[in-house]
Amino acid sequence: MILGCVADDFTGASDAASFLQAGGANVILSNGIPEREDEDILEAQAVVIALKTRTCPPGEAVDRSMAAFSWLKAHGARMLYFKYCSTFDSTENGNIGPVLDAALERWDIPYTLLCPALLENGRSVKDGKLYVNGVLLEDSPMKDHPLNPMRDSRLKYLMERQSRYPCFNLGEGELERGFRPYEKPGHYYLIPDYYEEKHGRMIAKQYGNLPLLSGGSGLLRMIARTWEPDEERSVLTPSRCAAPVILAGSCSEATRTQIRYYESKGGASLRIHPLRFVQGIQTMEHIRAFLEENKDQAALVYTSAPPDEVNRIKAEWRESYPPLEHYNEELLAGTAAYALESGRKRIIAAGGETSGAVMQKLEMHTFHIGRSIAPGVPVMYPAEQEGMELILKSGNFGQEDFFIRAARDI
Secondary structure, three states, rough: OOEEEOOOHHHHHHHHHHHHHHHHOOOEEEOOOOOOOHHHHHHHHHEEEEEOOOOOOHHHHHHEEEEEEHHHHHOOOOOOEOOOOOOOOOOOOOOHHHHHHHHHHHOOOOEEOOOOHHHHHHHHEEEEEEOOOEEHHHHHHHHHOOOOOOOOOEEEEEEHHHHOOEEEEEEEHHHHHHHOOOOOOOOOOEEEOEOHHHHHHHHHHHHOOOOOEEEOOOOHHHHHOOOOOOOOOOOOOOOOOOOOEEEOOOHHHHHHHHHHHHHHHHOOOEHHHHHHHHHOOOOOHHHHHHHOOOOOOOEEEEEOHHHHHHHHHHOOOOOOOOOOHHHHHHHHHHHHHHHHHOOOOOEEOOOHHHHHHHHHHOOOOOEEEEEEEEEEEEEEEEOOOOOEEEEEOOOOOOOOOOHHHHHHOO
C-alpha cells in the first residue's frame, strides 16, 4: 500500500477514491476501519477509509481518525492523507485542525499541507483564500450551509482558530522556486496556491512523498499520476438490473437544482415532508407504494428543501420528536433498505449525511471503484452484494442533469 486515506464522510471518501482511480491507482474504499484482512485491500495501491466525523465532537473525530490512520500504517501505508471537503467545510470549532494536530504530534511530523482545491468542481486557492467558481467562499451559496456555515475564505484564519500551530501561505513563486522548510522548531501548516492545473503538478512533485498530506481530492489524482500504473486493476461494467432508486437529503443549491431539472423532464419523484411524516400524514407505505408504481423507471425520493423552509420546519419541530437531521437520514436509509429487499440494486444518494446513513443501513463495507458520472462521483460496486451499483454524491457535486445522467449510466 502506497497511500492510506482517511475521509471525514462517505461521499468525501468516494470522491477521493474516484480521483485516485482517475490518476491510475488501484484503489479500494472501506466504510469504516476494515474488520478483516481482505486480500483486495492488502494488494491495493491506495486504501480510502470512510468515517462519519465531519460534524461530530472534536475529541471523537480525533480518536476515530487516529485509529484509522494507525490501521493504515500498520498495514503498510507509506504515506497518509486526511481528506476533507473542498470547501474546507469547517467553522472555527471544526475537526480539521484537531485531527491534523494529533497526526503531526503522534508521528513527529514537522509540517503538512492544507490543500482543499478541486479545480474540476470550481474550488481553487489563491493567496491563501478559498474560492468557489471564482467567488470567495464567504460570498458563495456555501455561506449558508446548514451544518457548517462558511463565513470566511481565509484558510489561515480558519485553521489557526482550530489548531495549536501556525499556518503559512505558499504563493506560486515559492512553489516554482521550491519551498525551504522553516527552521523554527514545532509543527506548522503550508497553504499552497492551487488555481491552475500546473500548481497541482508542482505540489505533487515537491510534496507528494510527505508522510502526511491533507486536502480535497484534486491533489490525490496528481499524486497517483506519479506512481507506476497498476496494469492489473479490473475494469468494472454496469449490471443494468432493475430501475434505479434516487435518494436526496442534501439541501444544497446544487442538489435542489438537480431535483428541479429531473422533475422538469418528467422524472418520477416523491417529496417527503418530515413534519407530515412524524405526524403520520405520510408513512413508509406511501414510499413503498410510490416505488412499486415506478418499478420500471428511475424513482426519486427526497427530503431536500430550501434554507427558509428548513428554518420553518425547525421552528415547528417539537422537542419530543427525534432530531430532525437524523430523522430525515433514517427515512431515506430505510427507503434504500426497502429498495434492495425488493430487488432494486442500483441506488443513487445525494448528500454526505444521507449517503453515510444509507451505507450504515445496508451494512456494506468494501467497495471497488468504477467510472465517474461527474468529477468526484464514481459508480461503486460493494464486495458484499453481487450485482449492486451505488452512486453517492456530495450535495454540491454534479451537473444540473446529474440525476438523469446517473440513472441512465448506472
